[in-house]
Amino acid sequence: MDCDLDTLLVFLEQTGCPAETAAALARDRPLTAQGIPSATGPALAAALTEALGMPDAPDALVQEGSLDDWLEFVARHINDATLKPAALARIVKSTEAIPHGQAFALDRMQPQDAPGVTRLFHAIYDAHYPVLDYYVPEKLIALNRQQAVLTLVSRLETGEIVGHGAYYRSSPPNPAVYEQGQVLVNPDYRQTSMAFRLLRELDTVSYAMTWAEAFWGEAVCNHVVTQKSGDRQGYTPCGIELSLMPDGAYAKEGAAGRVSCMMAFRVHRDKPLPLYLPEDYRPVLEGILSGFSLGRDVHFSSGDQTGCRETVLDSRIFDLAQVERVQVAAVGRDFPTHADALEERANRLGLAVVQVYLNASCPGTPWAAQTLRRRGYVFGALAPLWFPDGDALMLQRLAAEPDFEAVKLYADRAKAIMAHIRQEWGARGR
Amino acid sequence: MAVTKAALKELLILAGVERAVVDALPSDAPMLRHGIDSLDFPSFIVVLEEHFGLTIPEAEAWELRTLDDFAAYLDARAPKA
Numbered sequence: 001m002d003c004d005l006d007t008l009l010v011f012l013e014q015t016g017c018p019a020e021t022a023a024a025l026a027r028d029r030p031l032t033a034q035g036i037p038s039a040t041g042p043a044l045a046a047a048l049t050e051a052l053g054m055p056d057a058p059d060a061l062v063q064e065g066s067l068d069d070w071l072e073f074v075a076r077h078i079n080d081a082t083l084k085p086a087a088l089a090r091i092v093k094s095t096e097a098i099p100h101g102q103a104f105a106l107d108r109m110q111p112q113d114a115p116g117v118t119r120l121f122h123a124i125y126d127a128h129y130p131v132l133d134y135y136v137p138e139k140l141i142a143l144n145r146q147q148a149v150l151t152l153v154s155r156l157e158t159g160e161i162v163g164h165g166a167y168y169r170s171s172p173p174n175p176a177v178y179e180q181g182q183v184l185v186n187p188d189y190r191q192t193s194m195a196f197r198l199l200r201e202l203d204t205v206s207y208a209m210t211w212a213e214a215f216w217g218e219a220v221c222n223h224v225v226t227q228k229s230g231d232r233q234g235y236t237p238c239g240i241e242l243s244l245m246p247d248g249a250y251a252k253e254g255a256a257g258r259v260s261c262m263m264a265f266r267v268h269r270d271k272p273l274p275l276y277l278p279e280d281y282r283p284v285l286e287g288i289l290s291g292f293s294l295g296r297d298v299h300f301s302s303g304d305q306t307g308c309r310e311t312v313l314d315s316r317i318f319d320l321a322q323v324e325r326v327q328v329a330a331v332g333r334d335f336p337t338h339a340d341a342l343e344e345r346a347n348r349l350g351l352a353v354v355q356v357y358l359n360a361s362c363p364g365t366p367w368a369a370q371t372l373r374r375r376g377y378v379f380g381a382l383a384p385l386w387f388p389d390g391d392a393l394m395l396q397r398l399a400a401e402p403d404f405e406a407v408k409l410y411a412d413r414a415k416a417i418m419a420h421i422r423q424e425w426g427a428r429g430r
Numbered sequence: 431m432a433v434t435k436a437a438l439k440e441l442l443i444l445a446g447v448e449r450a451v452v453d454a455l456p457s458d459a460p461m462l463r464h465g466i467d468s469l470d471f472p473s474f475i476v477v478l479e480e481h482f483g484l485t486i487p488e489a490e491a492w493e494l495r496t497l498d499d500f501a502a503y504l505d506a507r508a509p510k511a
Contacts, residue, residue: 101489192488193472200476225469232446232473 001083001132003052003074006142008067010111011051014138015043027067041065051136052078053086080132087135091115091122100188102156104163106201109151114140116161117153124184130320143168150178150209152201154185154194162186165198167206167215171357173314173327174388176213176269180206196229203233206268214385216265220245222255227262227410235264236291237414239381239394240421242402243353246321258352260407262414263381270294273390278303278366281379281393284420288382291413296391299363307331307364311338322352329387331364336371343375346397354397355380361390369395378424379417401425433504438497441481442466445473457497478504 009022017040025034032038041062048054054077061069094115109117114137121134133139143149154163163185167178180202185194206215217235219226227237243258250259272295277285279300289296311332317324326342328335346354356372358365360382377395386392404422409415435457442452451465462471475491478484478500484507494500 103487191492193475193491196469196472197476225467228467229469232469 001078001080001136001139003071003078003139004142005067005071006145007136007139008070008074010138010141011044011047012040013111014047015040025067030064030066032064038063044070048074049086050090051087051138053082053084054078084127084132084135087118087132088122088127091118091135095119095122096160098160098162098186098188099156099158102158104154104156104189104192104194106152106154106163106197108205109140109144109153111141112159113151113153113155113161114138116155116159117151117164120161120164120184120186123186130318147211148175150205152198152205154189154198162189163194163198165202167202167209167212171316171325171327172216172383172386172392173329174213174385176211176388177385178206178209178212178215180215180217199229199233206266209268213269213271214265214267216263216383218244218261218263220250220255221260221262221407221409222250224408224410227264227414230264231411233266235266236288237262237264237411237417238288238291238383239263240407240409240414240418241353241355241380242396242407242421243398243400244321244323246352249321255406257403257406260402262409263383264414265292265384267292267294267384270385272297274361274363275299275391276301276360276363276365277382277393278369281369281420284379284417285382287413287416292384294384294391301366303366303368303370305363306367307333307335307362309333311335313338315342317349317351322350324349324351324354326354326356327387328356328358328368330359331362331368335364335368339371339375342397346399350399352399355394356396357383357386357392357394359387359390360393361387365393369393372397376428378421378428380421381417433501435497435501438500441477442470442474444481445470445477447474455497457501460495461497462495482507 012022013019017036031040045057045062057073061073117140118135118137121129133143144151149166149168152165153161155161165183167180169175170179183195183198217230219230241261241263244261245259247258275296275298277300279302282300309330309332311334312330313326313328315324315326342354358368372395377397380394380396383392383394407418409418439452443449447470455464475486479486482504494503
Protein backbone atom coordinates (compact mmCIF):
# COMPACT_ATOMS: atom_id res chain seq x y z
CA MET A 1 0.00 0.00 0.00
CA ASP A 2 1.19 3.51 -0.66
CA CYS A 3 0.30 6.61 1.33
CA ASP A 4 -0.33 9.48 -1.05
CA LEU A 5 -1.16 13.10 -0.29
CA ASP A 6 -4.91 12.48 -0.08
CA THR A 7 -4.38 9.70 2.46
CA LEU A 8 -2.03 11.87 4.51
CA LEU A 9 -4.64 14.64 4.52
CA VAL A 10 -7.21 12.20 5.91
CA PHE A 11 -4.78 11.33 8.70
CA LEU A 12 -4.36 15.06 9.33
CA GLU A 13 -8.13 15.45 9.57
CA GLN A 14 -8.21 12.62 12.11
CA THR A 15 -6.01 14.77 14.36
CA GLY A 16 -8.72 17.45 14.35
CA CYS A 17 -7.68 19.57 11.37
CA PRO A 18 -10.80 20.65 9.43
CA ALA A 19 -10.99 19.13 5.95
CA GLU A 20 -11.14 22.51 4.21
CA THR A 21 -8.05 23.69 6.12
CA ALA A 22 -6.17 20.53 5.23
CA ALA A 23 -7.11 20.83 1.56
CA ALA A 24 -5.81 24.41 1.39
CA LEU A 25 -2.37 23.66 2.85
CA ALA A 26 0.72 24.36 0.74
CA ARG A 27 2.76 21.19 0.35
CA ASP A 28 6.16 22.74 0.81
CA ARG A 29 5.67 24.95 3.87
CA PRO A 30 5.85 23.81 7.50
CA LEU A 31 2.41 22.97 8.83
CA THR A 32 2.98 25.17 11.89
CA ALA A 33 3.74 28.11 9.59
CA GLN A 34 0.28 27.67 8.05
CA GLY A 35 -1.71 27.95 11.26
CA ILE A 36 -1.70 24.27 12.18
CA PRO A 37 -1.31 23.91 16.00
CA SER A 38 2.01 22.55 17.24
CA ALA A 39 0.18 19.64 18.91
CA THR A 40 -0.80 18.33 15.47
CA GLY A 41 2.69 17.03 14.63
CA PRO A 42 2.90 14.59 17.55
CA ALA A 43 -0.70 13.49 16.96
CA LEU A 44 -0.02 12.86 13.29
CA ALA A 45 3.10 10.87 14.09
CA ALA A 46 1.19 8.75 16.60
CA ALA A 47 -1.63 8.13 14.12
CA LEU A 48 0.82 7.01 11.43
CA THR A 49 2.54 4.69 13.86
CA GLU A 50 -0.71 3.11 15.01
CA ALA A 51 -2.28 2.78 11.56
CA LEU A 52 0.69 2.09 9.30
CA GLY A 53 3.37 0.80 11.65
CA MET A 54 5.61 3.81 11.01
CA PRO A 55 8.68 4.28 13.22
CA ASP A 56 8.86 7.30 15.52
CA ALA A 57 9.04 10.50 13.48
CA PRO A 58 12.14 12.65 14.01
CA ASP A 59 11.67 15.77 16.15
CA ALA A 60 12.43 18.14 13.27
CA LEU A 61 9.65 16.58 11.21
CA VAL A 62 7.18 16.65 14.07
CA GLN A 63 7.92 20.28 14.84
CA GLU A 64 8.55 21.84 11.43
CA GLY A 65 7.52 19.32 8.81
CA SER A 66 5.66 20.25 5.64
CA LEU A 67 3.25 17.89 3.87
CA ASP A 68 6.05 16.99 1.45
CA ASP A 69 8.35 16.23 4.38
CA TRP A 70 5.74 13.92 5.92
CA LEU A 71 5.13 12.22 2.59
CA GLU A 72 8.85 11.67 2.12
CA PHE A 73 9.09 10.19 5.62
CA VAL A 74 6.18 7.85 5.02
CA ALA A 75 7.43 6.80 1.58
CA ARG A 76 10.81 5.96 3.08
CA HIS A 77 9.37 3.75 5.81
CA ILE A 78 6.08 2.34 4.59
CA ASN A 79 6.31 -1.39 4.24
CA ASP A 80 3.55 -3.96 3.89
CA ALA A 81 5.33 -6.26 6.33
CA THR A 82 5.03 -3.75 9.17
CA LEU A 83 1.86 -2.05 7.96
CA LYS A 84 -0.28 -5.17 7.90
CA PRO A 85 0.15 -6.24 11.55
CA ALA A 86 -0.36 -2.64 12.68
CA ALA A 87 -3.53 -2.24 10.63
CA LEU A 88 -4.92 -5.60 11.75
CA ALA A 89 -4.14 -4.89 15.41
CA ARG A 90 -6.03 -1.62 15.12
CA ILE A 91 -9.04 -3.42 13.63
CA VAL A 92 -9.04 -6.13 16.30
CA LYS A 93 -8.78 -3.49 19.03
CA SER A 94 -11.88 -1.69 17.74
CA THR A 95 -13.97 -4.78 17.01
CA GLU A 96 -17.17 -5.22 19.01
CA ALA A 97 -20.03 -7.68 18.73
CA ILE A 98 -22.48 -6.95 15.92
CA PRO A 99 -26.13 -6.90 17.03
CA HIS A 100 -28.20 -9.57 15.30
CA GLY A 101 -31.42 -9.15 13.37
CA GLN A 102 -31.39 -5.37 13.09
CA ALA A 103 -32.82 -3.30 10.24
CA PHE A 104 -30.19 -1.99 7.84
CA ALA A 105 -29.96 0.90 5.42
CA LEU A 106 -27.84 1.25 2.29
CA ASP A 107 -25.79 4.38 1.75
CA ARG A 108 -22.60 5.69 0.21
CA MET A 109 -19.74 5.23 2.63
CA GLN A 110 -19.27 8.21 4.93
CA PRO A 111 -15.85 8.82 6.55
CA GLN A 112 -17.14 7.57 9.89
CA ASP A 113 -18.14 4.26 8.22
CA ALA A 114 -14.61 3.46 7.05
CA PRO A 115 -13.44 1.72 10.25
CA GLY A 116 -16.56 -0.45 10.09
CA VAL A 117 -15.73 -1.38 6.49
CA THR A 118 -12.25 -2.49 7.50
CA ARG A 119 -13.78 -4.56 10.32
CA LEU A 120 -16.14 -6.21 7.82
CA PHE A 121 -13.27 -7.13 5.48
CA HIS A 122 -11.44 -8.53 8.50
CA ALA A 123 -14.50 -10.44 9.73
CA ILE A 124 -14.83 -12.16 6.37
CA TYR A 125 -11.25 -12.52 5.13
CA ASP A 126 -9.35 -12.40 8.45
CA ALA A 127 -5.82 -11.36 7.41
CA HIS A 128 -6.04 -12.81 3.91
CA TYR A 129 -7.54 -10.07 1.75
CA PRO A 130 -4.79 -9.38 -0.79
CA VAL A 131 -5.22 -5.58 -0.98
CA LEU A 132 -4.13 -3.87 2.22
CA ASP A 133 -6.01 -0.67 1.34
CA TYR A 134 -9.15 -2.30 2.74
CA TYR A 135 -7.60 -2.65 6.19
CA VAL A 136 -6.78 1.08 6.49
CA PRO A 137 -9.80 3.38 6.94
CA GLU A 138 -7.91 6.53 5.96
CA LYS A 139 -6.80 4.97 2.68
CA LEU A 140 -10.34 3.87 1.93
CA ILE A 141 -11.63 7.39 2.52
CA ALA A 142 -8.94 8.82 0.24
CA LEU A 143 -9.68 6.29 -2.53
CA ASN A 144 -13.34 7.29 -2.42
CA ARG A 145 -12.45 10.97 -2.63
CA GLN A 146 -10.26 10.22 -5.64
CA GLN A 147 -13.13 8.30 -7.25
CA ALA A 148 -10.81 5.33 -7.56
CA VAL A 149 -13.32 3.45 -5.41
CA LEU A 150 -17.02 4.06 -4.82
CA THR A 151 -18.01 2.27 -1.67
CA LEU A 152 -21.57 1.41 -0.72
CA VAL A 153 -22.30 0.20 2.78
CA SER A 154 -25.13 -1.46 4.60
CA ARG A 155 -25.36 0.25 7.97
CA LEU A 156 -27.23 -0.71 11.11
CA GLU A 157 -28.98 1.95 13.17
CA THR A 158 -26.18 1.53 15.69
CA GLY A 159 -23.71 2.58 13.00
CA GLU A 160 -22.00 -0.77 12.48
CA ILE A 161 -21.30 -1.79 8.91
CA VAL A 162 -22.67 -5.21 7.98
CA GLY A 163 -22.57 -5.07 4.20
CA HIS A 164 -20.36 -3.69 1.46
CA GLY A 165 -20.32 -3.37 -2.30
CA ALA A 166 -18.17 -1.24 -4.56
CA TYR A 167 -17.09 -0.02 -7.92
CA TYR A 168 -13.34 0.22 -8.18
CA ARG A 169 -10.55 0.74 -10.64
CA SER A 170 -8.76 -2.57 -11.00
CA SER A 171 -6.90 -4.15 -13.89
CA PRO A 172 -8.05 -2.03 -16.86
CA PRO A 173 -5.54 0.73 -17.65
CA ASN A 174 -8.51 2.96 -18.54
CA PRO A 175 -9.41 4.82 -15.31
CA ALA A 176 -12.94 5.38 -16.62
CA VAL A 177 -13.65 1.64 -16.45
CA TYR A 178 -14.83 0.33 -13.08
CA GLU A 179 -15.18 -3.19 -11.79
CA GLN A 180 -18.29 -4.06 -9.82
CA GLY A 181 -17.74 -6.36 -6.90
CA GLN A 182 -16.56 -6.82 -3.33
CA VAL A 183 -20.10 -7.62 -2.26
CA LEU A 184 -19.59 -8.67 1.34
CA VAL A 185 -22.24 -9.42 3.92
CA ASN A 186 -21.60 -10.07 7.60
CA PRO A 187 -22.25 -13.78 8.24
CA ASP A 188 -25.05 -12.94 10.70
CA TYR A 189 -26.90 -11.07 7.95
CA ARG A 190 -26.53 -13.54 5.09
CA GLN A 191 -30.04 -14.89 5.47
CA THR A 192 -31.40 -11.57 4.23
CA SER A 193 -31.85 -9.77 0.93
CA MET A 194 -28.86 -7.53 1.67
CA ALA A 195 -26.57 -8.78 -1.10
CA PHE A 196 -29.32 -8.38 -3.67
CA ARG A 197 -30.17 -4.89 -2.42
CA LEU A 198 -26.50 -3.88 -2.48
CA LEU A 199 -26.19 -4.98 -6.09
CA ARG A 200 -29.38 -3.15 -6.97
CA GLU A 201 -28.19 0.04 -5.29
CA LEU A 202 -24.81 -0.27 -6.99
CA ASP A 203 -26.63 -0.44 -10.28
CA THR A 204 -28.48 2.79 -9.48
CA VAL A 205 -25.21 4.48 -8.46
CA SER A 206 -23.54 3.46 -11.72
CA TYR A 207 -25.93 5.60 -13.74
CA ALA A 208 -24.94 8.66 -11.69
CA MET A 209 -21.22 8.09 -12.42
CA THR A 210 -21.20 10.40 -15.38
CA TRP A 211 -17.43 10.15 -15.81
CA ALA A 212 -17.46 6.36 -16.15
CA GLU A 213 -17.26 4.82 -19.61
CA ALA A 214 -17.90 1.19 -18.73
CA PHE A 215 -18.48 -1.25 -15.90
CA TRP A 216 -17.42 -4.85 -15.78
CA GLY A 217 -17.37 -7.87 -13.59
CA GLU A 218 -15.92 -11.32 -13.22
CA ALA A 219 -18.54 -13.87 -12.24
CA VAL A 220 -17.34 -17.19 -10.91
CA CYS A 221 -18.39 -20.21 -12.94
CA ASN A 222 -18.82 -22.79 -10.18
CA HIS A 223 -22.43 -21.59 -10.06
CA VAL A 224 -24.54 -19.26 -12.21
CA VAL A 225 -26.20 -16.97 -9.63
CA THR A 226 -23.70 -14.13 -10.06
CA GLN A 227 -23.82 -14.47 -13.84
CA LYS A 228 -27.58 -14.33 -13.72
CA SER A 229 -27.46 -11.17 -11.62
CA GLY A 230 -25.14 -9.56 -14.16
CA ASP A 231 -27.41 -10.66 -16.98
CA ARG A 232 -30.37 -8.96 -15.31
CA GLN A 233 -28.32 -5.79 -14.91
CA GLY A 234 -27.61 -5.72 -18.63
CA TYR A 235 -24.01 -6.92 -18.57
CA THR A 236 -22.93 -8.64 -21.78
CA PRO A 237 -20.63 -11.67 -21.64
CA CYS A 238 -17.39 -10.98 -23.49
CA GLY A 239 -14.92 -13.57 -22.27
CA ILE A 240 -14.10 -16.61 -20.19
CA GLU A 241 -11.12 -16.40 -17.87
CA LEU A 242 -10.18 -20.03 -17.48
CA SER A 243 -8.79 -21.30 -14.17
CA LEU A 244 -8.51 -17.76 -12.83
CA MET A 245 -9.23 -18.32 -9.15
CA PRO A 246 -6.87 -20.46 -7.11
CA ASP A 247 -7.49 -23.94 -5.83
CA GLY A 248 -9.41 -23.79 -2.57
CA ALA A 249 -10.76 -20.26 -2.99
CA TYR A 250 -14.29 -21.59 -3.44
CA ALA A 251 -13.95 -24.92 -1.68
CA LYS A 252 -16.66 -23.90 0.81
CA GLU A 253 -19.05 -23.66 -2.14
CA GLY A 254 -18.11 -27.16 -3.21
CA ALA A 255 -15.70 -26.20 -5.99
CA ALA A 256 -12.74 -28.51 -6.45
CA GLY A 257 -9.66 -27.14 -8.16
CA ARG A 258 -9.26 -23.77 -9.83
CA VAL A 259 -12.41 -21.86 -10.74
CA SER A 260 -13.00 -20.07 -14.04
CA CYS A 261 -14.73 -16.71 -14.36
CA MET A 262 -17.02 -15.19 -16.94
CA MET A 263 -16.13 -11.62 -17.91
CA ALA A 264 -19.01 -9.27 -18.72
CA PHE A 265 -19.17 -5.57 -19.58
CA ARG A 266 -21.78 -2.85 -19.71
CA VAL A 267 -20.76 0.18 -21.75
CA HIS A 268 -22.26 3.52 -20.74
CA ARG A 269 -20.22 6.02 -22.76
CA ASP A 270 -18.65 4.66 -25.89
CA LYS A 271 -16.26 6.46 -28.21
CA PRO A 272 -15.33 5.64 -31.80
CA LEU A 273 -12.25 3.45 -32.03
CA PRO A 274 -10.41 1.36 -34.61
CA LEU A 275 -10.51 -2.35 -33.90
CA TYR A 276 -7.91 -4.73 -35.38
CA LEU A 277 -8.80 -8.37 -34.88
CA PRO A 278 -7.59 -11.79 -36.10
CA GLU A 279 -9.56 -13.30 -38.96
CA ASP A 280 -9.45 -16.69 -37.24
CA TYR A 281 -11.48 -15.30 -34.39
CA ARG A 282 -14.10 -13.62 -36.55
CA PRO A 283 -17.07 -15.84 -35.53
CA VAL A 284 -16.54 -15.59 -31.78
CA LEU A 285 -15.68 -11.90 -31.92
CA GLU A 286 -18.66 -11.02 -34.09
CA GLY A 287 -20.81 -12.89 -31.60
CA ILE A 288 -19.44 -10.81 -28.74
CA LEU A 289 -19.68 -7.53 -30.65
CA SER A 290 -23.31 -8.24 -31.50
CA GLY A 291 -24.08 -7.89 -27.80
CA PHE A 292 -22.88 -4.29 -27.70
CA SER A 293 -23.64 -1.11 -29.60
CA LEU A 294 -20.08 0.08 -30.19
CA GLY A 295 -18.85 2.58 -32.73
CA ARG A 296 -15.96 0.60 -34.16
CA ASP A 297 -14.03 0.65 -37.41
CA VAL A 298 -13.45 -3.10 -37.47
CA HIS A 299 -10.60 -4.66 -39.45
CA PHE A 300 -10.19 -8.43 -39.50
CA SER A 301 -6.87 -9.68 -40.83
CA SER A 302 -4.73 -12.79 -40.86
CA GLY A 303 -1.96 -11.22 -38.83
CA ASP A 304 0.63 -10.45 -41.46
CA GLN A 305 1.15 -6.85 -40.35
CA THR A 306 3.74 -6.61 -37.62
CA GLY A 307 3.85 -3.88 -35.03
CA CYS A 308 5.59 -0.72 -36.11
CA ARG A 309 6.89 0.67 -32.82
CA GLU A 310 8.40 -0.72 -29.69
CA THR A 311 6.07 -2.75 -27.55
CA VAL A 312 4.69 -0.89 -24.54
CA LEU A 313 3.93 -3.44 -21.88
CA ASP A 314 3.16 -3.57 -18.20
CA SER A 315 2.38 -6.56 -16.05
CA ARG A 316 1.34 -7.60 -12.60
CA ILE A 317 1.66 -10.97 -10.93
CA PHE A 318 -1.02 -12.01 -8.44
CA ASP A 319 1.05 -14.28 -6.22
CA LEU A 320 -1.78 -15.93 -4.33
CA ALA A 321 -3.65 -16.82 -7.50
CA GLN A 322 -0.50 -17.66 -9.52
CA VAL A 323 -1.80 -15.39 -12.27
CA GLU A 324 0.03 -12.82 -14.37
CA ARG A 325 -1.92 -10.08 -16.14
CA VAL A 326 -0.04 -8.39 -18.95
CA GLN A 327 -1.21 -5.11 -20.44
CA VAL A 328 0.14 -4.49 -23.95
CA ALA A 329 -0.67 -0.84 -24.64
CA ALA A 330 1.13 -0.94 -27.99
CA VAL A 331 2.31 -3.85 -30.13
CA GLY A 332 5.80 -3.40 -31.57
CA ARG A 333 8.09 -5.47 -33.78
CA ASP A 334 9.82 -6.72 -30.66
CA PHE A 335 6.64 -8.39 -29.36
CA PRO A 336 7.93 -11.97 -29.89
CA THR A 337 10.84 -11.21 -27.57
CA HIS A 338 8.37 -10.15 -24.88
CA ALA A 339 6.27 -13.26 -25.52
CA ASP A 340 9.37 -15.41 -25.01
CA ALA A 341 10.12 -13.60 -21.75
CA LEU A 342 6.55 -14.24 -20.56
CA GLU A 343 6.99 -17.93 -21.33
CA GLU A 344 10.24 -18.11 -19.44
CA ARG A 345 8.83 -16.30 -16.42
CA ALA A 346 5.63 -18.33 -16.33
CA ASN A 347 7.61 -21.57 -16.34
CA ARG A 348 10.14 -20.35 -13.79
CA LEU A 349 7.50 -19.09 -11.37
CA GLY A 350 5.08 -21.93 -11.99
CA LEU A 351 2.26 -19.55 -12.94
CA ALA A 352 -1.08 -21.23 -13.51
CA VAL A 353 -2.43 -18.53 -15.83
CA VAL A 354 -0.97 -15.76 -17.97
CA GLN A 355 -3.48 -13.33 -19.46
CA VAL A 356 -2.24 -10.96 -22.16
CA TYR A 357 -4.44 -7.96 -22.96
CA LEU A 358 -3.57 -6.58 -26.40
CA ASN A 359 -4.66 -3.06 -27.29
CA ALA A 360 -6.85 -3.84 -30.30
CA SER A 361 -6.58 -0.31 -31.66
CA CYS A 362 -3.06 -1.27 -32.83
CA PRO A 363 -2.85 -2.65 -36.39
CA GLY A 364 -0.30 -5.19 -35.16
CA THR A 365 -2.72 -6.85 -32.75
CA PRO A 366 -3.76 -9.75 -35.04
CA TRP A 367 -0.06 -10.50 -35.57
CA ALA A 368 0.57 -10.37 -31.82
CA ALA A 369 -2.36 -12.73 -31.29
CA GLN A 370 -0.85 -15.18 -33.78
CA THR A 371 2.47 -14.87 -31.98
CA LEU A 372 0.80 -15.88 -28.74
CA ARG A 373 -1.27 -18.66 -30.29
CA ARG A 374 1.91 -20.28 -31.63
CA ARG A 375 3.01 -20.45 -27.99
CA GLY A 376 -0.17 -22.23 -26.90
CA TYR A 377 -2.35 -19.30 -25.91
CA VAL A 378 -6.08 -19.44 -26.62
CA PHE A 379 -8.77 -16.81 -26.89
CA GLY A 380 -9.95 -15.24 -23.65
CA ALA A 381 -11.99 -12.08 -24.13
CA LEU A 382 -12.77 -8.94 -26.04
CA ALA A 383 -12.97 -6.24 -23.38
CA PRO A 384 -14.47 -2.92 -24.56
CA LEU A 385 -12.66 0.29 -23.59
CA TRP A 386 -10.12 -1.63 -21.52
CA PHE A 387 -7.38 0.78 -22.58
CA PRO A 388 -7.90 4.56 -22.64
CA ASP A 389 -7.55 4.42 -26.43
CA GLY A 390 -8.74 0.95 -27.33
CA ASP A 391 -10.54 -2.28 -26.58
CA ALA A 392 -8.55 -5.27 -25.40
CA LEU A 393 -8.20 -8.63 -27.09
CA MET A 394 -7.23 -11.02 -24.31
CA LEU A 395 -5.48 -14.33 -24.87
CA GLN A 396 -4.66 -16.72 -22.07
CA ARG A 397 -2.00 -19.32 -21.41
CA LEU A 398 -2.78 -22.10 -18.98
CA ALA A 399 -0.25 -24.32 -17.28
CA ALA A 400 -2.72 -27.19 -17.05
CA GLU A 401 -5.79 -28.30 -18.94
CA PRO A 402 -8.80 -26.50 -17.45
CA ASP A 403 -11.70 -28.47 -16.07
CA PHE A 404 -14.10 -27.54 -18.86
CA GLU A 405 -16.89 -29.67 -17.42
CA ALA A 406 -16.84 -27.70 -14.17
CA VAL A 407 -17.53 -24.38 -15.92
CA LYS A 408 -21.19 -23.49 -15.43
CA LEU A 409 -22.53 -20.76 -17.69
CA TYR A 410 -25.84 -18.94 -17.71
CA ALA A 411 -26.09 -16.94 -20.93
CA ASP A 412 -26.06 -18.35 -24.44
CA ARG A 413 -23.46 -15.79 -25.49
CA ALA A 414 -21.12 -17.04 -22.76
CA LYS A 415 -21.72 -20.62 -23.84
CA ALA A 416 -20.79 -19.70 -27.42
CA ILE A 417 -17.53 -18.13 -26.23
CA MET A 418 -16.77 -21.25 -24.22
CA ALA A 419 -17.47 -23.51 -27.21
CA HIS A 420 -14.96 -21.54 -29.26
CA ILE A 421 -12.29 -21.69 -26.55
CA ARG A 422 -12.76 -25.40 -26.05
CA GLN A 423 -12.46 -26.05 -29.74
CA GLU A 424 -9.35 -23.88 -29.96
CA TRP A 425 -7.84 -25.61 -26.94
CA GLY A 426 -8.35 -28.99 -28.56
CA ALA A 427 -6.81 -27.82 -31.83
CA ARG A 428 -3.63 -26.42 -30.26
CA GLY A 429 -0.50 -27.72 -31.91
CA ARG A 430 -2.38 -29.26 -34.82
CA MET B 431 -59.02 -6.83 -2.43
CA ALA B 432 -57.50 -10.30 -2.24
CA VAL B 433 -54.11 -10.83 -3.80
CA THR B 434 -54.46 -13.50 -6.45
CA LYS B 435 -51.89 -16.14 -7.19
CA ALA B 436 -52.03 -15.13 -10.83
CA ALA B 437 -51.03 -11.60 -9.85
CA LEU B 438 -48.16 -12.93 -7.75
CA LYS B 439 -46.98 -15.04 -10.65
CA GLU B 440 -46.92 -11.98 -12.90
CA LEU B 441 -44.83 -10.20 -10.25
CA LEU B 442 -42.44 -13.15 -10.16
CA ILE B 443 -41.93 -12.70 -13.89
CA LEU B 444 -41.41 -8.98 -13.31
CA ALA B 445 -38.74 -9.96 -10.78
CA GLY B 446 -36.89 -11.75 -13.55
CA VAL B 447 -37.98 -15.35 -13.08
CA GLU B 448 -38.40 -17.27 -16.30
CA ARG B 449 -42.01 -17.81 -17.31
CA ALA B 450 -41.58 -21.57 -17.58
CA VAL B 451 -40.41 -21.72 -13.95
CA VAL B 452 -43.31 -19.54 -12.84
CA ASP B 453 -45.88 -21.53 -14.79
CA ALA B 454 -44.69 -24.76 -13.18
CA LEU B 455 -44.66 -23.34 -9.65
CA PRO B 456 -47.32 -24.88 -7.37
CA SER B 457 -48.88 -22.28 -5.10
CA ASP B 458 -48.58 -24.45 -2.01
CA ALA B 459 -44.99 -25.67 -2.44
CA PRO B 460 -41.80 -24.03 -1.18
CA MET B 461 -40.64 -21.68 -3.93
CA LEU B 462 -36.95 -22.27 -3.22
CA ARG B 463 -37.42 -25.95 -4.05
CA HIS B 464 -39.17 -25.24 -7.34
CA GLY B 465 -36.69 -23.26 -9.40
CA ILE B 466 -36.69 -19.98 -7.47
CA ASP B 467 -33.09 -19.28 -6.46
CA SER B 468 -31.28 -17.02 -4.02
CA LEU B 469 -31.31 -14.20 -6.55
CA ASP B 470 -34.96 -14.58 -7.57
CA PHE B 471 -36.31 -14.59 -4.04
CA PRO B 472 -35.00 -11.19 -2.84
CA SER B 473 -35.79 -9.76 -6.24
CA PHE B 474 -39.40 -10.90 -5.77
CA ILE B 475 -39.49 -9.32 -2.28
CA VAL B 476 -38.33 -5.98 -3.69
CA VAL B 477 -40.87 -6.14 -6.51
CA LEU B 478 -43.63 -6.84 -3.98
CA GLU B 479 -42.51 -3.94 -1.79
CA GLU B 480 -42.56 -1.57 -4.74
CA HIS B 481 -45.83 -2.87 -6.13
CA PHE B 482 -47.75 -2.83 -2.86
CA GLY B 483 -45.97 0.16 -1.31
CA LEU B 484 -44.91 -1.61 1.85
CA THR B 485 -41.80 -2.84 3.59
CA ILE B 486 -41.46 -6.55 4.27
CA PRO B 487 -39.09 -6.99 7.22
CA GLU B 488 -36.31 -9.49 6.58
CA ALA B 489 -37.34 -11.78 9.41
CA GLU B 490 -40.87 -12.01 8.03
CA ALA B 491 -39.83 -12.32 4.37
CA TRP B 492 -37.80 -15.46 4.92
CA GLU B 493 -40.72 -17.10 6.75
CA LEU B 494 -42.82 -16.88 3.58
CA ARG B 495 -42.14 -20.00 1.61
CA THR B 496 -45.02 -20.52 -0.81
CA LEU B 497 -47.14 -18.34 -3.04
CA ASP B 498 -50.05 -19.12 -0.71
CA ASP B 499 -47.96 -17.75 2.20
CA PHE B 500 -47.32 -14.56 0.26
CA ALA B 501 -50.97 -14.15 -0.71
CA ALA B 502 -52.10 -14.54 2.91
CA TYR B 503 -49.39 -12.22 4.19
CA LEU B 504 -50.17 -9.52 1.66
CA ASP B 505 -53.92 -9.80 2.25
CA ALA B 506 -53.35 -9.30 5.97
CA ARG B 507 -51.20 -6.25 5.29
CA ALA B 508 -54.00 -4.54 3.34
CA PRO B 509 -52.11 -3.98 0.09
CA LYS B 510 -52.77 -0.78 -1.78
CA ALA B 511 -52.72 -2.26 -5.25
